Amino acid sequence: xxxxxxxxxxxxxxxxxxxxxxxxxxxxxxxxxxxxxxxxxxxxxxxxxxxxxxxxxxxxxxxxxxxxxxxxxxxxxxxxxxxxxxxxxxxxxxxxxxxxxxxxxxxxxxxxxxxxxxxxxxxxxxxxxxxxxxxxxxxxxxxxxxxxxxxxxxxxxxxxxxxxxxxxxxxxxxx
Amino acid sequence: xxxxxxxxxxxxxxxxxxxxxxxxxxxxxxxxxxxxxxxxxxxxxxxxxxxxxxxxxxxxxxxxxxxxxxxxxxxxxxxxxxxxxxxxxxxxxxxxxxxxxxxxxxxxxxxxxxxxxxxxxxxxxxxxxxxxxxxxxxxxxxxxxxxxxxxxxxxxxxxxxxxxxxxxxxxxxxxxxxxxxxxxxxxxxxxxxxxxxxxxxxxxxxxxxxxxxxxxxxxxxxxxxxxxxxxxxxxxxxxxxxxxxxxxx
Numbered sequence: 141x142x143x144x145x146x147x148x149x150x151x152x153x154x155x156x157x158x159x160x161x162x163x164x165x166x167x168x169x170x171x172x173x174x175x176x177x178x179x180x181x182x183x184x185x186x187x188x189x190x191x192x193x194x195x196x197x198x199x200x201x202x203x204x205x206x207x208x209x210x211x212x213x214x215x216x217x218x219x220x221x222x223x224x225x226x227x228x229x230x231x232x233x234x235x236x237x238x239x240x241x242x243x244x245x246x247x248x249x250x251x252x253x254x255x256x257x258x259x260x261x262x263x264x265x266x267x268x269x270x271x272x273x274x275x276x277x278x279x280x281x282x283x284x285x286x287x288x289x290x291x292x293x294x295x296x297x298x299x300x301x302x303x304x305x306x307x308x309x310x311x312x313x314x315x
Numbered sequence: 316x317x318x319x320x321x322x323x324x325x326x327x328x329x330x331x332x333x334x335x336x337x338x339x340x341x342x343x344x345x346x347x348x349x350x351x352x353x354x355x356x357x358x359x360x361x362x363x364x365x366x367x368x369x370x371x372x373x374x375x376x377x378x379x380x381x382x383x384x385x386x387x388x389x390x391x392x393x394x395x396x397x398x399x400x401x402x403x404x405x406x407x408x409x410x411x412x413x414x415x416x417x418x419x420x421x422x423x424x425x426x427x428x429x430x431x432x433x434x435x436x437x438x439x440x441x442x443x444x445x446x447x448x449x450x451x452x453x454x455x456x457x458x459x460x461x462x463x464x465x466x467x468x469x470x471x472x473x474x475x476x477x478x479x480x481x482x483x484x485x486x487x488x489x490x491x492x493x494x495x496x497x498x499x500x501x502x503x504x505x506x507x508x509x510x511x512x513x514x515x516x517x518x519x520x521x522x523x524x525x526x527x528x529x530x531x532x533x534x535x536x537x538x539x540x541x542x543x544x545x546x547x548x549x550x551x552x553x554x555x556x557x558x559x560x561x562x563x564x
Contacts, residue, residue, distance in 0.1 A: 202447055203367020232371065233442030235449060268459050268521075289353035290457060291360040295450075299353065315449060 156188045160218065164195075167217045171206045171294050172312075174252040177214065181240025184231055192225035193218055198236045200315070201295040238315045250278045255300065255311040275311045277302035287311075317379060324437065325376050326496035329389065330399035330537055332372030336390060337545070338404035338421055339365030340552050342414065350411050357457060361418070364450040371443045391556035395545045399494070402536040403486040405545040412465050412476040417483055419458035423514045424490045425451045427507040435501065459518045466522025477524065484527045494537040 151157040164183060169175045177183055177197070185196035195214055199207045211228045218226045238257035246256035255278045272287040282304040289299040297310040317325060343362040349355025373386035404421060408414050426448065433445035465472040491508040519526055535541070555562055 199367075199446075201364060201367060202371055202450060203363035203365070205363070231442070232446045233438070235442075235446040268456060268463065268518075289357060290453065291353070291357035293356070295360050295363055 151186060157186045160186050160188060160193060160195075160223075163217055163221055164214065167210070167213050169206060170209045170213070172249070172252075172254065172296075174248045175241075175245050177210060179242045179245025179248065181238075181242065181245075182210070182236060192227055193223045194227045194229060196229045196231055198231055200236050204295055206294075236315070238312065241312075249312055253278050253309060254297070255309055257312045257314040260314050272300075273311075273314070275300055277305060277307065278309055279307045280305040285309075317381070320499070321379055323496045323499055324440075325379050326399065326494075327500055328372045328376040328379075328440070330494065330496070332369045332376065332389070333398045333400035334404050334421070334425075335365045335372065336369035337398070337400045337548065338418070339363075339369060340548060341404065341406075341408050342418070344408050345414065354411075358414070361454050361457070364447075364454070368443070368447045368450070371446070375439050375443065387556070391553045395541050395549055396539040398541065398545060398549075399496075399537050399539065400545075401486070401489045402533050402542055403483065403489065405536065405542060405548060406483075406486065407544055409479060409482075410475055412472065413479040413483070415458050415461035415465065416476060416479045418454065419462050419518065420483060420487055420490075420515065422451055422455040422458050423511050424507070426455050427510045427514075428502070431502050431507065462518055462524075463522040466519070466524045473523070476522070480519075480524055481527055485530050486533050488529070488532045489534040489536060492534055492537075497537075 151161060161178070161183075164186070165176050165178045167177045169177065169180055180200065182197050182200060183195065184198050185194075187194040187196075195218075197207075197211065197214070207230075211230075214228060215226045237260055239260045241257060249256045255275050258273060258275065272285075274283050275285050275287075276283055277285050277300075280302060282302055284303040285300050286303060287298060288301050288308065292299040292310050296313055296315065298313050299308065300311045301308045339362045342358050342365070345355060345358045346362075347355065349358055369390070370386055373389045377384040377386055377389060403417060406413075406417070409417075429444040429448040429451060433441050433448060435441045435444070462476065465476045467473075490511070491504055493504050497504070516526065533542075536545075
């Protein structure tokens with residue numbers, strides 16, 4: 141079960157929290173606009189306290205500049221649905237991992253031309269000059285790809301190129 | 316008014332935040348000047364991670380300091396003498412060899428330090444470092460590979476990194492000389508030092524380099540005694556808030 145489903149099941153539909161969940165499904169990451177904050181797995185908790193709404197989020201990378209914009213977008217989305225007092229809390233622990241990204245999110249990424257993250261157990265080693273992770277080309281599905289740079293256009297991505305169709309592409313790094 | 320043990324924790328958080336901010340700023344100076352586009356992006360991504368880590372340390376410190384302290388005031392409105400970073404991180408960026416070797420020394424230190432801190436009994440400190448160590452792992456691998464690439468590369472790259480090694484080495488011992496506020500944090504500094512030395516020797520050996528024999532050791536940064544380079548860096552980093560107090564984007 142994905143992390144977001146886990147959150148969804150913990151919500152009390154009667155308290156209107158499930159409705160907030162649906163609203164958040166339409167709040168997108170400004171850097172990767174096909175992904176919602178739910179797809180990303182950064183929503184930790186939703187509390188409808190009657191007078192106020194409390195959303196707990198967790199950052200992807202420590203320095204991700206999108207987090208402030210994401211908080212603001214969540215606030216604006218809820219306000220536009222009539223919620224008045226929106227409190228956004230940030231927690232760091234447990235640390236975010238790409239394993240919390242939804243399956244749907246991974247599919248959306250691929251369709252958008254970004255290779256989705258591999259499952260975590262495949263990577264995160266410290267070996268120097270380790271062989272490149274086997275990343276599937278989001279355009280032609282070939283596994284004949286190589287890494288151009290471990291760091292890409294944002295902190296969460298690496299740059300790859302396909303050896304078959306020759307297209308360069310972003311890979312959403314396993315983290 | 317925070318009590319003594321809270322004060323100690325605040326100083327400890329500031330010293331970790333200052334290390335991350337200052338080396339992050341130094342690396343950010345490469346923006347637009349990296350040797351190739353991909354590495355320009357890599358070093359600035361590393362900056363971003365480090366500045367993000369600094370923010371987490373500062374936010375936590377500010378919440379303990381209370382009053383109207385905040386992360387921006389801590390970064391932009393303290394004098395050099397109040398900064399608690401080690402001297403290693405404030406040295407000018409030098410050439411690419413100097414930058415990647417300094418990053419390697421620092422990332423290896425952060426890695427073994429955070430390995431311990433993520434178990435710390437202070438939950439927020441543990442949370443910040445558990446999150447950061449995932450990023451530091453990337454930095455360590457990237458910088459190790461560059462040290463090897465340059466050391467075991469061409470005559471030119473080898474001679475440049477030998478020079479960097481000679482200059483940087485005498486700044487590394489400060490990492491393992493605890494300041495008073497570090498002593499009661501429950502960290503095994505000599506354990507970190509042993510692992511650091513082992514890692515550094517491994518990578519230097521692979522890079523066909525040898526650690527110089529210890530000469531003069533440069534210390535004092537953790538107590539606020541800095542080189543003139545920090546002042547020059549802060550002039551740049553703090554310029555906007557000093558010139559237009561309270562300015563926001």
